Amino acid sequence: xxxxxxxxxxxxxxxxxxxxxxxxxxxxxxxxxxxxxxxxxxxxxxxxxxxxxxxxxxxxxxxxxxxxxxxxxxxxxxxxxxxxxxxxxxxxxxxxxxxxxxxxxxxxxxxxxxxxxxxxxxxxxxxxxxxxxxxxxxxxxxxxxxxxxxxxxxxxxxxxxxxxxxxxxxxxxxxxxxxxxxxxxxxxxxxxxxxxxxxxxxxxxxxxxxxxxxxxxxxxxxxxxxxxxxxxxxxxxxxxxxxxxxxxxxxxxxxxxxxxxxxxxxxxxxxxxxxxxxxxxxxxxxxxxxxxxxxxxxxxxxxxxxxxxxxxxxxxxxxxxxxxxxxxxxxxxxxxxxxxxxxxxxxxxxxxxxxxxxxxxxxxxxxxxxxxxxxxxxxxxxxxxxxxxxx
Amino acid sequence: xxxxxxxxxxxxxxxxxxxxxxxxxxxxxxxxxxxxxxxxxxxxxxxxxxxxxxxxxxxxxxxxxxxxxxxxxxxxxxxxxxxxxxxxxxxxxxxxxxxxxxxxxxxxxxxxxxxxxxxxxxxxxxxxxxxxxxxxxxxxxxxxxxxxxxxxxxxxxxxxxxxxxxxxxxxxxxxxxxxxxxxxxxxxxxxxxxxxxxxxxxxxxxxxxxxxxxxxxxxxxxxxxxxxxxxxxxxxxxxxxxxxxxxxxxxxxx
Numbered sequence: 151x152x153x154x155x156x157x158x159x160x161x162x163x164x165x166x167x168x169x170x171x172x173x174x175x176x177x178x179x180x181x182x183x184x185x186x187x188x189x190x191x192x193x194x195x196x197x198x199x200x201x202x203x204x205x206x207x208x209x210x211x212x213x214x215x216x217x218x219x220x221x222x223x224x225x226x227x228x229x230x231x232x233x234x235x236x237x238x239x240x241x242x243x244x245x246x247x248x249x250x251x252x253x254x255x256x257x258x259x260x261x262x263x264x265x266x267x268x269x270x271x272x273x274x275x276x277x278x279x280x281x282x283x284x285x286x287x288x289x290x291x292x293x294x295x296x297x298x299x300x301x302x303x304x305x306x307x308x309x310x311x312x313x314x315x316x317x318x319x320x321x322x323x324x325x326x327x328x329x330x331x332x333x334x335x336x337x338x339x340x341x342x343x344x345x346x347x348x349x350x351x352x353x354x355x356x357x358x359x360x361x362x363x364x365x366x367x368x369x370x371x372x373x374x375x376x377x378x379x380x381x382x383x384x385x386x387x388x389x390x391x392x393x394x395x396x397x398x399x400x401x402x403x404x405x406x407x408x409x410x411x412x413x414x415x416x417x418x419x420x421x422x423x424x425x426x427x428x429x430x431x432x433x434x435x436x437x438x439x440x441x442x443x444x445x446x447x448x449x450x451x452x453x454x455x456x457x458x459x460x461x462x463x464x465x466x467x468x469x470x471x472x473x474x475x476x477x478x479x480x481x482x483x484x485x486x487x488x489x490x491x492x493x494x495x496x497x498x499x500x501x502x503x504x505x506x507x508x509x510x511x512x513x514x515x516x517x518x519x520x521x522x523x524x525x526x527x528x529x530x531x532x533x534x535x536x537x538x539x540x541x
Numbered sequence: 542x543x544x545x546x547x548x549x550x551x552x553x554x555x556x557x558x559x560x561x562x563x564x565x566x567x568x569x570x571x572x573x574x575x576x577x578x579x580x581x582x583x584x585x586x587x588x589x590x591x592x593x594x595x596x597x598x599x600x601x602x603x604x605x606x607x608x609x610x611x612x613x614x615x616x617x618x619x620x621x622x623x624x625x626x627x628x629x630x631x632x633x634x635x636x637x638x639x640x641x642x643x644x645x646x647x648x649x650x651x652x653x654x655x656x657x658x659x660x661x662x663x664x665x666x667x668x669x670x671x672x673x674x675x676x677x678x679x680x681x682x683x684x685x686x687x688x689x690x691x692x693x694x695x696x697x698x699x700x701x702x703x704x705x706x707x708x709x710x711x712x713x714x715x716x717x718x719x720x721x722x723x724x725x726x727x728x729x730x731x732x733x734x735x736x737x738x739x740x741x742x743x744x745x746x747x748x749x750x751x752x753x754x755x756x757x758x759x760x761x762x763x764x765x766x767x768x769x770x771x772x773x774x775x776x777x778x779x780x781x782x783x784x785x786x787x788x789x790x791x792x793x794x795x
Contacts, residue, residue, distance in 0.1 A: 445638065476638075482598040487635035487685075490595050491649035491705065492623035501648060505639030505684070 172398055172428060175241035179206055179252050182245035191244060194424040194456050196392055199363045202283050203246045203311045203339050210255045212284045214277040214308060221269035225262045229289075234258035237289050239315040239343035243367060247341030250313035253285035258313075263300075265293030265319065272299040272327075272516060279308025279336065287313040290326075294319035294347070299516060303329040304338065305360075312340030312366075320347040320374065325515055326354045332361035341367040346406070348374025355514050356395060356412075358385040359526060363392045365424075370408070371400040381410040383425075384510045384523065386530050387453065389418025396426040397442065401435040410442035413510050415503065417534055419452035427459040427473060436467040446477040447506055449534055496535070503531055543610055543626060543708035545571040545741040550605035552593035560601065563589040565766035567605070571709070571741040578752060578777060579745045581763035582785040587745045588632060590763070591713040595629040596622055609709050609741075624653060626708030630698040630715050636686040642697070643667060643681035646704060653705060670700040673733065675726050692723040699730035709741040710734065716751035728754030749781040765792040 173191065176182065184204045185192040197204075218226065229237065234257045242248035251258070263273065275288075292298055296319060304310070318324050330338060338361050346352050350373075358364045370379045385393045399408040414423045427442040446455035459473035488498035504527060511523045550567040553560035563586040571577050581587045593600040594607050596619035607614045614622045637645065646667060651657045658666075671680050674696040686694055695715055702710055712731065716724055728751060735742055735755075744755060752760075752774065760776040761768045762785070769788050770776065 478638075483635045484637050486595075486597055486619060487631070487637065488645070488649075489619035490623055490629055490631075491645075491701065492620050492653040493648055494620050494652060495618070497648065497652070498620075501640050501645070502637060505637065505641075505644070507639070509639055 172430070173243050175243050177235055177241045177248065177251065179245065179248045182242065182248045184245065191396070194394060195365055196363060199337060199392070200246065200339055200365070202309045203249065203337065206249060206252070208253050208285070209283055210253050210285070212282045214279050214284050214286060214304075214310065215306075216278070217276040219271070219274040220261075221271045221273060223264050223267055223269070224273050227260050227262070228256055228258070229260050230257040231255070234287055234289065237291070237315065237317070238313075239317060239345040239371070240369065242313060242341055243369070244341065246311045246339035246365075247313045247367065250285045250311035250340050251287045253311070254287045258287035258289050260289045260291065263290070263292045263296050263298050265295060267293060267296035267298055269298070272301050274301045274303070276303050276305070279304070279306040279310060279332075281307050283309040285311045289315045290317065292316070292318045292322050292324055295321040297323045299325040299327070301327045301329070301516065301519065303331055305331045305333070307333045307336050309337040310340070312338065312342070314340070314342045316342070316344045316352075318345060318347045318350045318352050320349060322347055322350045324350070324352045326352065327514060327516060327519060328354070328356050329519070330356075330358040330361060330364050332359075332364070334360065334362065336361035337363045339363070339365045341369065344370040344379065346370060346372045346377035346379050349376035351378045353380040353382070353513065355510075356381070356383040357523060358383070358393045358395070361391070361393075365392070365394040365396070367396045367398070369398045369400065372403040372406045375403050375405040377403065378407040379409075380513075381408070381412075382510050382513050383412035383414075384507055385412070385414040385423060386526060387414060387416040387421040387423045388533070390420040392422045392424075394424035396424075396428075398428040398430070399440060399442070401429065401431045401438045401440060404434060404436045404438065406435065406438050408438075408440045408442075411510065412443070413445045413447075413506060414455070415447040415449055415506070415530055416453035416455060417449035417530070417537070421453035423455045425455075425457045425475075427475075429461050429471070429473070431461070431463045431465060431468060431471060433464045436465055437469050438471075439469040440471050442473045444475045445506070447503070448477065448479045449530075450537070499534070500531060503527060543573050543739055543741045545709045545743070546606075546608045547594070548606045550590075550593070550607060551603045552589060553601050553603055554589060555599050555601060562603070563766050564593060567766070567768060569743075569761065569768060571743060573739040573741060574735075575758040576735060576742040576744055576755060578757035578760045579743055579763050579768075580747070580749070580760060580777070580780055582789060583747065585764050586766040587763045588713055589766070591629055591711045591743075591745055594711060595619065595627065620652065623707070628702055628705060628707035628710045630695075630702060630710065630712040632714040632717065634686045634689075634694045634698055636684070638684050638687050640685050641682055642685055645685045646681075646701065649701070649705060666704060670703045673703060674700045674730050676700060691718040692720070695719055695727055696723065696730070699727050699734075702734050703730060706734070709743075711743045711745065713745045714747060715744075716746055716748060724751060725754055731755055749777050752777045762788055764788040
């Protein structure tokens with residue numbers, strides 16, 4: 151198999167937009183110097199903890215252990231560096247993603263989902279770490295008019311640099327669920343790039359549950375008009391954990407839609423969540439509609455959430471563009487209000503936290519994962535009740 | 542039958558600079574079927590009275606007692622006070638994101654009754670209460686108080702009052718911030734609740750305007766953390782004409 155050309159790299163075809171918010175993509179690692187932590191894209195990140203992922207010297211040959219459950223018709227193959235670049239949605243936008251590709255000397259793992267594919271079963275890819283430093287590049291190619299649910303789950307312990315490209319064919323409908331279900335101590339950085347085909351509908355659900363540091367750059371753009379991107383996220387950040395989601399929706403085509411809604415709960419000293427929501431509406435992107443929202447629930451003292459929505463608009467001819475951000479304590483007043491109606495304290499807490507997350511969880515559309523997420527909400531509540539019992 | 546008895550009640554607000562006494566010995570008895578208007582200027586402590594009785598975390602009762610049908614409320618937790626039959630319509634209802642009005646109401650009703658309400662009648666009851674307060678059916682699916690207008694928040698408080706049907710209700714400035722049409726709707730909602738004839742109602746307000754639509758049995762002037770004068774509804778008319786000035790200066794000179 152040689153280079154496939156039906157998924158062109160669209161980056162070079164777009165006009166350059168002067169903005170400090172998103173760096174110019176480049177495959178050349180030299181274009182992404184080791185960050186100091188003062189750069190716009192790194193200023194919220196504990197860069198020292200990511201040091202191993204800035205190292206151009208590798209390792210080059212370690213892997214996460216992977217287990218696939220693919221319905222009939224779905225195939226996987228390993229491609230070389232050149233082909234991996236040609237197939238990708240875009241070049242890396244930061245050093246971790248650049249190295250995720252460059253240090254993977256084997257190239258990339260490509261998962262092909264054919265045109266018109268349908269299956270009652272989801273496409274699963276379980277990636278498990280056992281303590282090593284890993285650089286990895288995975289490419290999902292979803293054919294025209296395919297309907298697919300993809301579940302990508304990370305678990306175990308690793309220091310992992312990710313580059314993932316998801317190319318969604320015209321008219322396809324994709325539910326892309328990722329679980330950062332790492333053990334304590336895992337470090338995970340990288341970039342995900344989604345290309346939404348003409349009239350395609352992509353729903354991406356990102357659940358970050360574990361790990362010491364998770365920093366994901368989540369980009370999406372469109373290959374033609376009529377595409378729709380929904381990005382939902384949920385995260386639980388406990389003491390000393392850092393969870394960062396950096397969304398960038400590039401409305402580069404007219405009549406496209408995007409809706410982003412990320413919600414997180416933080417508890418414990420040193421818990422830090424970061425959410426960046428960048429939306430660029432280019433000159434060509436007339437009649438687009440976009441909304442982005444981030445909500446943080448601070449369950450205890452000592453945790454911190456940074457939430458930064460940015461809209462850059464280069465055309466006035468849009469259907470809608472908005473954003474909102476809120477960070478609030480799970481405070482005594484909410485509990486007081488519910489309890490003043492007779493609802494016992496424990497139940498009042500549950501009501502608040504379940505309500506907060508249910509709006510995201512119900513969109514996963516995979517029963518077992520919805521149940522798993524509700525269990526995680528329960529665990530967070532138990533952790534909270536336990537901590538408060540001791541206090 | 543529901544009697545709310547407040548005896549020599551003293552309470553502090555908890556501030557960053559420490560506790561500060563606001564209520565300085567409040568005495569008040571509200572018998573079944575009575576509506577007591579408690580009127581006072583800003584900062585008189587009338588909202589503190591409401592919050593302290595309901596168990597707001599920023600207020601503490603330091604002495605005295607509040608009983609509802611003989612049950613001492615100050616010894617109970619917030620939800621236990623509600624179970625004992627107390628309801629507070631809040632001046633600033635709290636937003637609870639992601640919890641729907643219908644789920645909230647059902648959970649509250651279940652907690653108060655000790656069993657879940659019957660599905661068929663409950664749905665009708667909710668729709669009726671919302672309609673009474675001129676809130677659309679779709680209101681039930683919205684998150685509690687989130688994105689509600691000021692008027693919607695107050696109407697939602699009174700819809701809850703009708704549905705939960707407590708023994709005693711304290712309405713804390715339910716009239717403030719309402720235009721005249723909304724005020725009439727809210728007042729009608731309160732009157733429907735009180736029409737049962739055995740409820741004890743405390744109507745805390747800054748303005749006399751609401752007394753045109755809700756007829757009080759008694760009117761009390763609340764200044765400096767105490768009731769300084771009590772009378773019939775003619776006292777409300779006097780306040781309408783003269784304001785609180787003489788009471789405030791009397792306290793200042795004391």
